Every structure is written in C-alpha cells, then in structure tokens.
Amino acid sequence: MGQPVLDESPIGARVPMVDSAGKVTGKGIYADDMTLPGTLTGKILHSPHAHARILSIDTSAAESLPGVKAVVTGRETPVKYGILPVGHDETIFATDKVRYVGDNVAGVAAESAEIAEEALRLIKVEYEVLPAWFDPEKSMLAESNLIHEEKPHNIEKDYHHHFGDVEKGFEAADYIREDRFFCPEVTHAALEPHSTLAQYDSEADAITVWSSTQVPYYLKLNLASTLQMPEEKVRVIKPLVGGGFGGKSEVIPLELAAAVLARMARQPVKITYSREEVFYAHRGRPGQIVALKTGMTREGRLTAVEARIIQDGGAYCSYGVVTILYSGQLLNAMYEIPNVKFDGYRVLTNKPACGAMRGHGTVNTRFAFEQQLNRMASVLGIDPMEIRRRNLLKPPCMTVNSLRVLSYGLPECIDEVEERSGWREKHGKLPYGKGIGIAGSHYVSGAANAIIRSGAPHTTVNLSIDSDGIVTIFTGASEIGQGSDTLQVQVVAAELGIGLDRVKIVAADTARTPIDLGSYSSRVTFMAGNAAIAAARDAKNKILTAAAAKMATTPENLLIEGNQVTCRDDRRLSMRFADAVRLAIVDGAETLEATGSYRPPPEATGGKFKGGGVGPSPAYSYCAQTAEVTVDPETGQVTVDRLIAAHDCGKAINPICVEGQVIGSVWMGLGQAVQEEMMWRNGRLMNPGLLEYRSASTLESPPIDAIIVESNDPEGPFGAKEAGEGSLAATIPAVTHAIYDAVGVWIDTLPITPEKVLKAIDEKRKSEIWKSEARSQN
Amino acid sequence: MIAGGTDLLPSMKQGLFAPRVLIDLKGLRELDFIRFDARRGLEIGALTTISALANSQVVAREFPVLHEAAKTVASPLLRNMGTLGGNLCLDTRCLYYNQSEFWRGSLGGCIKKDGAVCHVAPGSDTCWAAFSGDTAPALLALEATVELAGPRGRREIPLAELYVNDGLVRLTKAADEMVTAVRVPAANAGWLGTYRKLRIRQSIDYPLAGVAVVMRKRADGSCAQARIGLTAVNPMPRLVTASDRLAGQAYSAALVEDVAREAIRVGKPLKTSASTMEYRRQMIQVFVRRALTDLWRSAN
C-alpha cells in the first residue's frame, strides 16, 4: 500500500503505520503463521515441582513412539546462557535441578501436536523434591537448599547507593514519613503467545530461526553460544510481533529449544507456547516491597529520600540486575532530590523468572514515591500540583547520581493536566465517593550503556538507493507494534526531502540488516532514529555533491524538496531526485549506499560507581497524569472514569504512534493498578490464563486523553524522545490518589481490589468512631 | 452432549473430559424458542441462546430478573453461542479444578478430578466447586421447572430439584437425559426483579457471587411476596427462604437488613475463586439489601 505523498515534512505528520494494513486485514504474517515443508511440532516437558533435583530421565519410550523425530534433555544442552553477561544461569533444559513449577525439563519434536504431547507423557523423570523458597524476605535468609549454589542467601545481587548525605537531609526536614508498599508480580499478557520456527541446514551446518522476538541480535548471539555454532551460521528473522512489552526482550527457552530440536531432527520445528506456558516463561514485573522514607521542609521541598527495595525475582537472573538498579537509580531524574540512599536486593525464589516489563524497574518504585509525595502534600496542606512544581529539576543538569537531564517537559505536563482535568474545581471538592488524583512518571530513551559493554555503536542503519530514487532502509531495529519501521521511514524521507512512498524498509533479519540491540528500554526512536538521520545525511551528502558538480554549484547551495534537487539561490535550477541519485552512483554499482550509526555521548553514560551504568540515558521522557474515580463505599468497587496523561516525548514524529503508545501505557498501568496480579500458592501460579489473570475488558477501560508535550531534546532525532513506557507508572499512584480524594483511604498494596478498598474504608470508619468517642470522653 | 460448547470445549482442552463421542444438540432447532402466554406462562427451549434470551422483549417485560441475569452471562460472543440448557447444566468451578492437565497433575489432582483431596476444604469428602451460572438463580426465584427427556420418556421437575449441593454429583438428571425446556408459571409473570452480580471485570468474568431477587407488590406498596436466589457461592444455586418474612410487610430497612443477613447464611463460598469468602459473603448481604430496597421502593 502506498503512503500519501506529503506537501510538508513527514515529521509530525499523522501517517498510518507502514505495516498496519496486514494487521488490520489479518494477512500479516506472525511466527505461528509460518510453516516450512516437513515442519514438526515441538513441545516442552515442564517441571511439576518448584524445586527438585533431577535424579534420572528416561526418554526411551518417547523416542520409540512412532512419529517422534527428536527428544532432547539437559544432557545435550549444557551451555549456560542469559541476557546479561553477569547472569548466565539458565540452560535450555534443566541439567541438574528444576527451580520452578514450569521449568524446562525436556523437549520433543513430532509429526503432530498430539504425538508430541503423548511423547511428553512417556518421558519418565525421577525427582528428589527439595525445600522451596517462595517469599523473598524468607529466601534472603536462606542458609541451605539454595536455588543456585553460587548465590549465597539466594540473593542474586544487592546494591547500596548513597548520594549526598541523607542524615543531614532528614535533619533539615520538617516532616519525615515512612511507608511500606507492596506491588505483586504482574505479567505482559501480550496478545501473541511466543512462537518460534527453526530450520536447520545440514549441508551448511547453519540455522535459521523466525521468532516472536524484540531482540533478534541477542537471540542470534545466544543461539550461537548454546548451540555451539559460529555466529555467522545463525540467522534470526523477526516476522510481525503481536506485542512484546518486554516479554520478548530476551531469549525465551522455546527459541533455543526449537533450534536444538530442528538440528537434531534435521527437519524444521515450530514451537508455539500455550497461554499457560507464556505465564511460565514470564519475565514480567517482579513483586516488589518498597520501604520508603522521605523528608521535606514545611514548604514541601524534598530534603532526602531513602529506599529499601526487595524484588522477588524468581528462579533465574534474567534482567534482574538491571531491574533492581533501575528501581533505585530512577528515583532520580524526576524531581530535585539532594540526598538519596538506596538499598536494593534482587532475590531468587522458586518461581518463574521475572524480567523486563514496560516501565522496567521504575514502575513500582514510582508508585511508592508518588503516593508518599501525595500523602505528605495532604498532611502539609500543599496542593499536589504545587508540591511537584516546588521540586522541579533545573535542566540542563546532572542529578546526584550522575544522570544527565537536558530536556524536561514535566512542568508543561503538569500545567496541561491541571488545566484539562479541571483540577482546581475538583480536587478536594467532589462529593464523597468521587475523587481526582495526580501523579508523575518518567522513563529512559534507551539505556546509554549496552548490555554487553563495548565501544561499538548501539545501532547502525544502512540505506540503499536505486537508480529510480527508491530508498531501501536496512535496519536491525525491531518493529513490535510500536512504530519502529514507520518512524525510520518518516525520518529518512524527511531528511532526504522525498515522499514516504519513495522509502521502503527491510528490518530485523540478522543476515541482511546491520546490528541493532533491540526493542527494549524505549531506545529505538532515539537511537535508530538518530542512526537513520545519519545515514540519510550521508546519502544526501553524496547525492548533493554529485548534483552540484553537474549543476555547477556547491552542495551547500542545493536542497532536496518534493523529490527534486533544487538550487537555493535560483529555484528554477532543479533536477529530479532520481537523476541526482544516478549521478551519485559510483561506476559499476547499481545502487548508492549510505550508512549511519548511533552511540550515546560519553557525558550521558553515568557515574563511575558500582551499578552506575544502569539508569543513564541520553534523554528522559516525562509524564503527568490525572485520574478521576468513583468509589462505591459499600462494595469497595472503584470505577476509573477518566484518565488524562500529558507526555513529554520531545517531539512527536508521528502523533498517532505517540498517542497510541501513551494510551496503551496508561491502560497497562491501569490494569496493574486495579486488577492484575499473579496469584501464587506454594509456588503454583493460580491464574495462568487470561480468564483469571484479569486485564481490563473494554468495560473497565475509561476514556484516556493523551496530550503530547514537546520539549525538543537537543540530541533526539528531530528533538524526539521515548513515548512507549514513560506514562505507565503514573497511572497507579494517580488512581490511588483519586481514591483517597474520594473516600479518604490510601491503598499501599496493589492491586486495588474492591475488597482492599472496602476494608480500608471500614477501618477508617472504626478509627474515626473510636477517635470521636475518645474525644467525647475527654 | 454439546450445545454451544462454551463451557464444555474449554474444559475438554484442559483435559477435564475426554468423551469418546459427543452428541451435538445444536441441530435440534425445535428446541430453540421462547413462548409466552398470559395463562400458560413462559416456556423456553433448551437450545435457545443466551443472546436470544437477553434480547427477548417479552422476557424483559414479564421477567426482568431473567433478562438482567442473561445480560450478564460471559461476554457478547459467548452469549451468541451459549445456550440456556448449557447454562443450567454448567459444570461447577474451582481454582483447583479449572486448570490444565499439567497444572492439576503437578498437585496430584483434586477430589473432583483424578485425586483424593479437596484443596479448598482438606478432609472434605464432597466437592465445594461453585455452581457459577447466572440464569439459574433467576429461574429458581421464578419457581421454574425443567423438562427432561430421555430413553424413559419425558418428566418435569422443579428446577431446584435438578441440583445437588456437591460438585461431584452436581445434577440429579441421569446421564442419558437431556434438558429440553424450562417453564415459568404464569403466576410469576410481571413480578419486579433484578439481578446483581459480583465480578472483577464487568464482562467475561464468571460470577463470584450472584443474587437474583423477585418481588410482587400490593397496591399500597407493601410486599406481597418475594424470593431470592443465590449463585456462585455454593456447589448449587439456592433460594433464601428468609424472604418469606417479607410477605405482607410494608417497607422497613430493618426487615431488609434482617433478610440480607440471613442470605449470607445460605451462601457458603469457599476459596474456590480469586476473591476471599469473607468478601463474597459480605457482597451477598450488600446485594440482597440493595436489590430488595430498590424493588420495594421503586414506583410500580
């Protein structure tokens, strides 16, 4: 489908996403839609125990079942892997122990799903069940039966940061508050379950994998290491992805399992997780306990913050070390806090591994912080909008923990939601049962330091322009529904001055596209966007230099506009873009090649302290949000009536995408606020399905107004920053704040079930009766 | 037997049933009807879809409680497929039962399926899985009867007698009998009625508790008669007999509260779902109170 040719720059234009047609018509191809001749079905045998030693595995009966083409266990897959270099603690299949209900024990490839399932039933595993750890606070005290022998006390990692002097900060405070917050584990619940198709070429000893992934490049590296194959023998292709939200931002067991099985069977193998298996693969947001202490002056100026954070990480490291660091490091870069102390513990438990999920690491801490801020504002009698204004950063600046902030639209975001929500007429003035609340949040526009540290660029974009002037972008960046492809097309078209219909894109195929680290930490717009600009500038340079020679002028005197190369000082002199390209194509070549890459500036890469590398970003997005609710005081039922989110994305290159991302983030935050929770009993997930894991239905989804604030980041592509995650966290404390405004209770434990609200209302009533009785007796 | 399959098929996928033969009832078009006659009352064929029931004007006018209950079943798509017969014969539900084969196997099963223990009431020799259909409490309150057909012919029994308060047995009907029709006596037409359902999401979710209330009022506004049906808080839907206390009485908040308190003695939810039993019981009280108050104080 052709894109409209625009008279004006495509930057800021509401153009439909380049891959939307197939998604709407159902013709789009996702991993599970694909089959190759002879494709087998792969299935995985999961552990029924939370913690057990594997004594023996007998696969002989499964192997001799007709139709079974391969059976594999941990014996054949001993290589450890993990997304972080410090966290290589997984193997494709368990080698010695299983560590959660659902852990991977063996794999089967067979001619049909039924045969594969039957084969799984025939695999006999002898276990020695071990005592298991489910509660992170108890797990931290473990002396024996450790989940990983090399991790004493089941602590994956702990960090202790102290910036400024919190003792002094609390001394300077007029009001100090301490609260404890608990956010249970939640998961991404992407619509598309993970799916991988793997094909082994025995002649070339090479493997090709089509997978629902956000990180084709890391998948390639991990396939090479676990299959013990050279990297150049591994090719990863990402088809359309039906939502990731972080759940596909690292290597997921089925991806490796499909590849191993395909190599053994010498036939293509496809594995698609059941919804239940998606819950076991998990990598969602960890349960988190936040003990938070904040000090402020009478005027509401923050003097010190101290946070003790425990994350219930599950049985493997995954992104855990990064998650715990984000939870502390990003206490900063939102408001001016002179003194900050952070003690963070990432704890192992016998549950599926937690990983990265939209708003990675920041969400639960942000909920705690904003809630406490609102609480303190209400005690001090300061308007919650005002208390935020009193603590704004003054960019350009460097926070106490060395985060560099250049662009900062938070003040405008606050102004916008205050105005649009009718805050002054509503806050504290609505009838009992109705309330309005506010909160803020922020997020990185990509991590300034790559997972695997090196001086290499974080992303490279190549352009190939043919003699008809058609530009093809080659990018490793992964479109996962957020608009990665569309954005790069827009940016290249804008920079080259040509129509969107002249630009095509080839993305996320490791054999054809240059390296990009993946779609996580909201890095693509900023990083791939900048690389695309650099590539387009390279092309433009070459084209204008060639055209200038022909037109007897200088390249500086030329511009490209509306598919024409035109002289600035004599508009009558012009030539078609395609003709100029032809001039620039070097002899013997068919296309003009250009390239650009991006690496974050050294000033943005953070402090030199332990853990200082996580949190720094070239730019931060900001969000302020209001929520309006109705609370039924007899049932505790909370109805969220309206949410308004103002998001500073630097510059909205495509407002449709930005609004979609903001609305999606807010909606996801709402789910975590009011109804989502992974419920555990003895290490068993009680709700491994979408009926009992309750994401909001349309009926609980209120109107969400997305307001775009543009602070024009000096380093962002056309000023842009991230838009896909930063609005999520604010929803939760905005809703709890609105509940306080409605019925006078604070909910510190998520999700805000009617039951908790009702209990809080009852307790408040009782304590008020008690107080009034005490008063009348005096 | 399979009608709409909206209950049976998900359960089969979880390995709860592995029937060798399934008899598809959907072809029995003659059992897809809603008939009302002011003398004979209401008659609904077992293959009538929940959507048809929810959209029926005569049901909405004469039996508002049934109309409201039908509207809350599952989601629009499921209502298009689901039938009244299937809704009444719904399997009972429990967090330990409605799980995959892998999940249940990891716990060694439960008393209802492949195991010996009840995980919500250890030591119990009956099953506490909750009957979670929405139309049954409404039809109980309307004193409905069901017609059963089988190799031994047809018989008609009060709906209340279809159920057994044990998730293992569930229904009194024989395996070779099917529900063909449901009838509501003419005397119960035109009663005020309302259905209140506790659920986390306002669509899709099964009830965590459901309260159906019907009332006939006298010209002076006093209550001639009222009946209350409960669902999702026991292995079977049940009536709250304390509603008899309302007969002949003028509105009184104290009386309403009295009956609402009695209602929670009838509902005995165990931890079969995500919500706690305390909260589900509390909500029965609130819903009974609200429903009675609304009906009693409404204009007609």
Ligand SMILES: Cc1cc2nc3c(=O)[nH]c(=O)nc-3n(C[C@H](O)[C@H](O)[C@H](O)COP(=O)(O)OP(=O)(O)OC[C@H]3O[C@@H](n4cnc5c(N)ncnc54)[C@H](O)[C@@H]3O)c2cc1C
């Ligand atoms: C996600 C989801 C949410 C749901 N939420 C609700 C809800 O909120 N409230 C609710 O009430 N239900 C709910 N349901 C269950 C179901 O959709 C409805 O109850 C529906 O009405 C069942 O009818 P059916 O025809 O599809 O039943 P089927 O699945 O065809 O049958 C159900 C059972 O009844 C038996 N049966 C069917 N017809 C007859 C007959 N004529 N005679 C004898 N036995 C028969 C079958 O053998 C089977 O055991 C939900 C289902 C799903 C999947």
